[in-house]
Amino acid sequence: MPVIKVEGLSKVFGKNTKEALKLLDEGKSKEDILKQTGNTVGVNRATFEVEAGEVFVIMGLSGSGKSTLVRLLNRLIEPTEGSVIIDGEDLAKVNKDILRRVRREKMSMVFQKFALFPHRTILENAEFGLEIQGVEKEKRSKKAKESLELVGLGDYIHQHPEQLSGGMQQRVGLARALANDPDVLLMDEAFSALDPLIRKDMQDELLDLQVSMQKTIIFITHDLDEALRIGDRIALMKDGSIVQIGTPEEILVNPANDYVERFVEDVDRSKVLTAEHIMKRPETINIEKHGPRVALERMKEEGISSIYVTDGKRNLKGYVLADDASEARKNEVRDLNEILKTDVPTVSKDTSMHDIFEVIHNTPVPIAVVEDGKLLGIVVRGAVIAALAGEGEVNLNA
Amino acid sequence: MLDFIEKIRIAEAIEFFTDWLTDAFSFLFDPIKNQFGDFMDWSSDQLSAIPPIIIILIVGILAFFVSGKRFGLAAFSVIGLWLIYNQGLWEHLMETFALVLISSLLSILVGVPIGILMSKSKTAEAIITPILDFMQTMPAFVYLIPAVAFFGIGMVPGIFASLIFATPPTVRFTNLGIRQVSTELVEASDAFGSTGSQKLFKVELPMAKSTIMAGINQTVMLSLSMVVIASMIGAPGLGRDVLSSLQRAEAGTGFVAGISIVILAIIIDRFTQNLNTKRK
Numbered sequence A: 001m002p003v004i005k006v007e008g009l010s011k012v013f014g015k016n017t018k019e020a021l022k023l024l025d026e027g028k029s030k031e032d033i034l035k036q037t038g039n040t041v042g043v044n045r046a047t048f049e050v051e052a053g054e055v056f057v058i059m060g061l062s063g064s065g066k067s068t069l070v071r072l073l074n075r076l077i078e079p080t081e082g083s084v085i086i087d088g089e090d091l092a093k094v095n096k097d098i099l100r101r102v103r104r105e106k107m108s109m110v111f112q113k114f115a116l117f118p119h120r121t122i123l124e125n126a127e128f129g130l131e132i133q134g135v136e137k138e139k140r141s142k143k144a145k146e147s148l149e150l151v152g153l154g155d156y157i158h159q160h161p162e163q164l165s166g167g168m169q170q171r172v173g174l175a176r177a178l179a180n181d182p183d184v185l186l187m188d189e190a191f192s193a194l195d196p197l198i199r200k201d202m203q204d205e206l207l208d209l210q211v212s213m214q215k216t217i218i219f220i221t222h223d224l225d226e227a228l229r230i231g232d233r234i235a236l237m238k239d240g241s242i243v244q245i246g247t248p249e250e251i252l253v254n255p256a257n258d259y260v261e262r263f264v265e266d267v268d269r270s271k272v273l274t275a276e277h278i279m280k281r282p283e284t285i286n287i288e289k290h291g292p293r294v295a296l297e298r299m300k301e302e303g304i305s306s307i308y309v310t311d312g313k314r315n316l317k318g319y320v321l322a323d324d325a326s327e328a329r330k331n332e333v334r335d336l337n338e339i340l341k342t343d344v345p346t347v348s349k350d351t352s353m354h355d356i357f358e359v360i361h362n363t364p365v366p367i368a369v370v371e372d373g374k375l376l377g378i379v380v381r382g383a384v385i386a387a388l389a390g391e392g393e394v395n396l397n398a
Numbered sequence B: 001m002l003d004f005i006e007k008i009r010i011a012e013a014i015e016f017f018t019d020w021l022t023d024a025f026s027f028l029f030d031p032i033k034n035q036f037g038d039f040m041d042w043s044s045d046q047l048s049a050i051p052p053i054i055i056i057l058i059v060g061i062l063a064f065f066v067s068g069k070r071f072g073l074a075a076f077s078v079i080g081l082w083l084i085y086n087q088g089l090w091e092h093l094m095e096t097f098a099l100v101l102i103s104s105l106l107s108i109l110v111g112v113p114i115g116i117l118m119s120k121s122k123t124a125e126a127i128i129t130p131i132l133d134f135m136q137t138m139p140a141f142v143y144l145i146p147a148v149a150f151f152g153i154g155m156v157p158g159i160f161a162s163l164i165f166a167t168p169p170t171v172r173f174t175n176l177g178i179r180q181v182s183t184e185l186v187e188a189s190d191a192f193g194s195t196g197s198q199k200l201f202k203v204e205l206p207m208a209k210s211t212i213m214a215g216i217n218q219t220v221m222l223s224l225s226m227v228v229i230a231s232m233i234g235a236p237g238l239g240r241d242v243l244s245s246l247q248r249a250e251a252g253t254g255f256v257a258g259i260s261i262v263i264l265a266i267i268i269d270r271f272t273q274n275l276n277t278k279r280k
Helices: A017-025 A030-037 A066-073 A096-105 A122-133 A137-150 A166-179 A196-213 A224-230 A248-253 A258-265 A292-302 A322-330 A353-361 A381-388 B010-024 B026-049 B052-066 B071-086 B090-120 B122-137 B140-151 B155-180 B183-191 B196-233 B238-247 B251-279
Strands: A002-013 A040-051 A055-059 A081-086 A107-110 A184-188 A216-221 A233-238 A241-246 A284-286 A306-310 A316-321 A367-371 A374-379
Touching (some): A002 A017, A002 A066, A002 A216, A017 A030, A017 A040, A040 A241, A055 A066, A066 A184, A096 A122, A122 A137, A122 A166, A137 A166, A216 A224, A224 A248, A241 A248, A241 A258, A292 A322, B010 B140, B026 B090, B026 B140, B090 B155, B090 B238, B090 B251, B122 B155, B140 B155, B183 B196, B196 B238
Parallel strands (some): A055 A233, A107 A184, A284 A306
Antiparallel strands (some): A002 A040, A002 A081
16 A cells, blocks of 8 residues: 555646646657756646655765655655545645645655754754644743664753764754654655765654654655665655656666666676775774884783784775784794794775676685775675675675 | 917815815814814923933933933033033924924824835825825925915914925835835735735734834924924914024024934934834
């Protein structure tokens, strides 16, 4: 049973919308219609259903109409044609009162640039939706606090938005949307304004929250990696039309047309993934400070059989094997240089998975990813295999 | 060649119109003149009844806190007000102040709602903008003439003229402030299901507050200048001192009255500006 059913939803910006719609039916392109009628086609006959508890990603490049589409769903933009059916009601046609009720109770939105109210505290921001519904002060601040706790901001409730970092501000945006306890969460490029590392954290956190919340989420993004990461299903948009809807696998494996294929080409994993994507933070010891004893301790702690050695500036010196280190300890050798091995297998961070495969084949230790002599990370055999198989911890945002 | 028709009788038409207005609305103008005139006299009497020392102290203390606990404005206010007292202009100062206070309040009361209307409707904006331009470019003296026709002489026509002359900045800045609220914030308040008035009072007006305050500051300053001019039609206060020294060519007393107005202007300006920056 779908929560939202969208049928033939269209938006034409301009005066003569009827004519533009007719031309669309005749199969004219967006550009032709603009030339002929002066109207801009924002969204062209979008049709899809979103199931309860699903994360439905609408993805496309800028100008593809994705932001318009999400605003048609809660009617921040008036649709020209088509329907948005939620709980048996066609939101595109209901009167203002019903629309307001649906916005208050069933749909909340998270915005790209957070759209927090700067004159309100974090708590007052999170309360906003409930305040508007006329929920009494005590009850609404209790609910708002709960949802702020949920996103990990319980300690910041009396601050103002400008005192928080971008990632935290967007958590407030999320908390504000969740405080209403909506059925549907509309997220318009919610993480696009955040820097890559924070963005990844937020994606993880959203997925974690989703396990317990089971909301229906419609997530807009221009970032294919983000779409693949969080989407249960993905709708790809181009020039206002949806060109393909499917699970991430379906889209990667069976692109519906050239456009999608070109789009997903970039994620052909063995071609595109490089050392940078699959490397881990290395365990290292500092040759200037540490001896064989520390090396051995560290390896025991981490459960590894070799460890990389750097100097104080992270310049790669070599590696030490656990066996050699324990030998050295017995013989009371203090200097790491005596057991240091320098035949390090190295790659650069741009080395593709194909090439890594060649190197990792012949070496007993993890591969070092090096740039200008400095150790950036290590690649272990398991990560290469997992990444090629299309699973495992792959940092696509790197 | 240019005389292909005789002089168009604009002046006569306006005069006729004003006369008609005066007659037709005298049922409205007369009570305003009487009731409001009484109220104005009453409020300036009240202000004058307070001992000057108390007012000076209160203004000084307020200045200290309004300017963020600094002594500059407070010292200036106390010394400036004492100087006016010393020159024997205290009563006139109070009259001017009462006029400025009442006419600014009226301007704000009228101006903010009109500004809100303008920000909400393109048609209203298209109609009101040229009217505001007209109101602001017309020489201020011209307003005095119908003011006298409607309300006779005294405080009330002064306030009427000041209302017309000083309201436009509040209207403009209210409109501007609301239109400047970012689309995402407006969308956010819509997306959570705000009604029009919830959006206005919870989002738009708070966000536009500092812009509106800048407009109000200008309105207050314009009121002050108009209130001085209005002494020509019998409005009491410091303006009357300027006018009479002009008529008698007394440079000295004219200068003293002028300086008093400047002191009042600076105090009012700094007060309204500081209120604005503090609340940001």
